[in-house]
Amino acid sequence: MNDAVTLKVRSHPQYLALIRDVTVRFCSMHGVPDAVTGDLRLAVDEACSNVIKHAYRGDTSRRIVVKYAMMERVLRIIIEDAGERVRPERMQGRDLDDIRPGGLGLHFIRRVFDTVAYDPKRKKGNRLLLSKQLGSRNED
Amino acid sequence: MNDAVTLKVRSHPQYLALIRDVTVRFCSMHGVPDAVTGDLRLAVDEACSNVIKHAYRGDTSRRIVVKYAMMERVLRIIIEDAGERVRPERMQGRDLDDIRPGGLGLHFIRRVFDTVAYDPKRKKGNRLLLSKQLGSRNED
Amino acid sequence: MKIDVGDYKGNTVVSLGGEVDMHTSPVLREKLLVLIREKPRRLIVDFREVSYIDSSGIATFVEGLKHMKTYNGRLQFSEIPQGIMEIFSFSKLDKVFEICGTLDEAVSR
Amino acid sequence: MKIDVGDYKGNTVVSLGGEVDMHTSPVLREKLLVLIREKPRRLIVDFREVSYIDSSGIATFVEGLKHMKTYNGRLQFSEIPQGIMEIFSFSKLDKVFEICGTLDEAVSR
Ligand SMILES: Nc1ncnc2c1ncn2[C@@H]1O[C@H](COP(=O)(O)OP(=O)(O)O)[C@@H](O)[C@H]1O
Ligand SMILES: Nc1ncnc2c1ncn2[C@@H]1O[C@H](COP(=O)(O)OP(=O)(O)O)[C@@H](O)[C@H]1O
Numbered sequence: 199m200n201d202a203v204t205l206k207v208r209s210h211p212q213y214l215a216l217i218r219d220v221t222v223r224f225c226s227m228h229g230v231p232d233a234v235t236g237d238l239r240l241a242v243d244e245a246c247s248n249v250i251k252h253a254y255r256g257d258t259s260r261r262i263v264v265k266y267a268m269m270e271r272v273l274r275i276i277i278e279d280a281g282e283r284v285r286p287e288r289m290q291g292r293d294l295d296d297i298r299p300g301g302l303g304l305h306f307i308r309r310v311f312d313t314v315a316y317d318p319k320r321k322k323g324n325r326l327l328l329s330k331q332l333g334s335r336n337e338d
Numbered sequence: 339m340n341d342a343v344t345l346k347v348r349s350h351p352q353y354l355a356l357i358r359d360v361t362v363r364f365c366s367m368h369g370v371p372d373a374v375t376g377d378l379r380l381a382v383d384e385a386c387s388n389v390i391k392h393a394y395r396g397d398t399s400r401r402i403v404v405k406y407a408m409m410e411r412v413l414r415i416i417i418e419d420a421g422e423r424v425r426p427e428r429m430q431g432r433d434l435d436d437i438r439p440g441g442l443g444l445h446f447i448r449r450v451f452d453t454v455a456y457d458p459k460r461k462k463g464n465r466l467l468l469s470k471q472l473g474s475r476n477e478d
Numbered sequence: 479m480k481i482d483v484g485d486y487k488g489n490t491v492v493s494l495g496g497e498v499d500m501h502t503s504p505v506l507r508e509k510l511l512v513l514i515r516e517k518p519r520r521l522i523v524d525f526r527e528v529s530y531i532d533s534s535g536i537a538t539f540v541e542g543l544k545h546m547k548t549y550n551g552r553l554q555f556s557e558i559p560q561g562i563m564e565i566f567s568f569s570k571l572d573k574v575f576e577i578c579g580t581l582d583e584a585v586s587r
Numbered sequence: 588m589k590i591d592v593g594d595y596k597g598n599t600v601v602s603l604g605g606e607v608d609m610h611t612s613p614v615l616r617e618k619l620l621v622l623i624r625e626k627p628r629r630l631i632v633d634f635r636e637v638s639y640i641d642s643s644g645i646a647t648f649v650e651g652l653k654h655m656k657t658y659n660g661r662l663q664f665s666e667i668p669q670g671i672m673e674i675f676s677f678s679k680l681d682k683v684f685e686i687c688g689t690l691d692e693a694v695s696r
Contacts, residue, residue, distance in 0.1 A: 203346065204345070204346040206343065206345075215363055216367065218499075220360060240565070243500075247532065247533070250500065298540060299537035303533045351609040354641075355606060373670075380674070383608060383641050384641060387608075387642070442678055445678070446642060
């Protein structure tokens with residue numbers, strides 16, 4: 199990815215706040231409206247939380263890599279881990295009418311991103327590809 | 339570096355704000371007092387500005403890598419570039435009594451960090467090694 | 479994250495602040511479960527100073543509510559900032575939790 | 588960064604806000620030089636909303652001051668937040684710029 203920001207952190211929940219800060223600043227640098235930025239901040243946080251919980255099964259000593267790029271008003275965010283391969287058939291949030299703890303993260307991710315897909319070319323671990331088409335820049 | 343955060347950005351001044359955000363969050367995660375965090379934010383910003391201005395001579399298309407680690411209350415920040423080698427004899431701020439634009443960055447860097455040194459083992463580009471001993475954690 | 483437990487007109491109020499995420503929500507969970515163990519008739523959580531909440535924070539409240547429902551206790555939320563209210567609405571949880579504008583609205587219900 | 592140019596009791600006031608760094612200071616520089624070209628007797632920069640300034644921002648003001656000194660103009664700073672004041676003191680620039688507590692203090696000097 200050209201013109202990208204890359205952030206590497208440990209798979210510990212304390213780094214989620216740092217990832218959120220980078221997400222927010224990257225968006226504001228590129229004139230993303232605040233409401234959308236808020237949704238993106240949540241979605242990226244949820245995707246990284248899922249890496250810690252599911253791909254790494256709570257192991258906080260591993261690595262998460264988050265990459266950001268903006269090209270022609272398409273925001274691309276890539277989240278890489280070296281954990282257990284995702285089984286796509288398990289990737290499903292709960293029915294929103296079935297009230298119980300958990301199962302909301304994927305809903306938050308899919309709500310804001312246009313595409314949410316795992317890179318099939320990735321051999322080890324997972325590479326989650328997220329993208330969103332934005333409107334024209336609201337500043338400058 | 340163990341337990342590190344690594345941030346890679348383009349050598350464009352617009353990314354300085356993002357680097358500052360990461361610096362501030364990393365410090366607050368580790369209970370660094372606000373006043374010290376403010377000084378560190380400025381020092382890291384100045385060091386990265388110098389990479390853009392001097393090592394890359396204003397070329398905004400190159401890479402800056404900033405790494406953060408905290409071990410036994412020693413904060414280590416490493417700033418890597420692939421630009422022109424620093425000539426140590428040139429690395430000097432202006433006399434503070436000689437009022438003119440520029441020449442303050444190194445003063446801000448040396449004011450807060452205990453050690454400011456270039457890694458002599460680096461073959462290409464520069465690796466600036468910054469460290470600061472902190473007092474015991476002021477939270478938890 | 480900040481959690482202060484206080485009293486408002488004879489009701490327990492949890493004043494929550496800052497960022498509630500996977501890192502901080504375990505602390506919230508523990509506090510809530512300790513409070514709920516006393517089986518309060520009503521527990522009010524004031525969201526005025528909450529700047530961020532993710533699904534782990536929401537899950538914590540869903541869990542708390544389930545416990546309270548076993549003895550017909552009420553979990554009320556007051557002063558929810560707009561951005562957070564949208565998350566609750568989207569998750570269809572605005573129908574599940576008792577959402578109140580203000581602390582006074584909560585206690586008068 | 589935010590730059591508003593206004594008038595206070597007949598004096599030009601630049602209300603600065605946000606973050607002044609290597610990315611934003613060129614915009615500040617241009618605004619300042621345009622204002623200084625008019626040779627104002629007094630230019631007040633209000634720092635109330637400035638959250639951050641680095642050496643490129645400071646260099647911009649040193650340059651502006653040099654221009655103003657050629658015609659004996661005065662560059663005054665008001666409402667400098669504490670953290671920023673410390674940077675000016677450390678840089679020995681608190682003696683070079685005219686530092687005023689408030690806008691009123693600036694205009695009455
Ligand atoms: N990164 C991931 N790796 C593996 N499985 C995942 C990942 N993200 C989500 N899943 C699966 O999708 C399910 C739903 O995810 P989500 O909606 O975030 O809810 P929760 O994480 O609370 O269960 C998870 O329970 C898990 O089985
Ligand atoms: N990263 C760097 N690479 C090469 N030279 C540098 C670097 N940082 C600083 N220098 C040298 O040190 C001098 C003083 O730096 P500084 O105090 O930051 O002031 P300024 O950058 O405004 O000149 C610079 O002018 C430059 O010659």
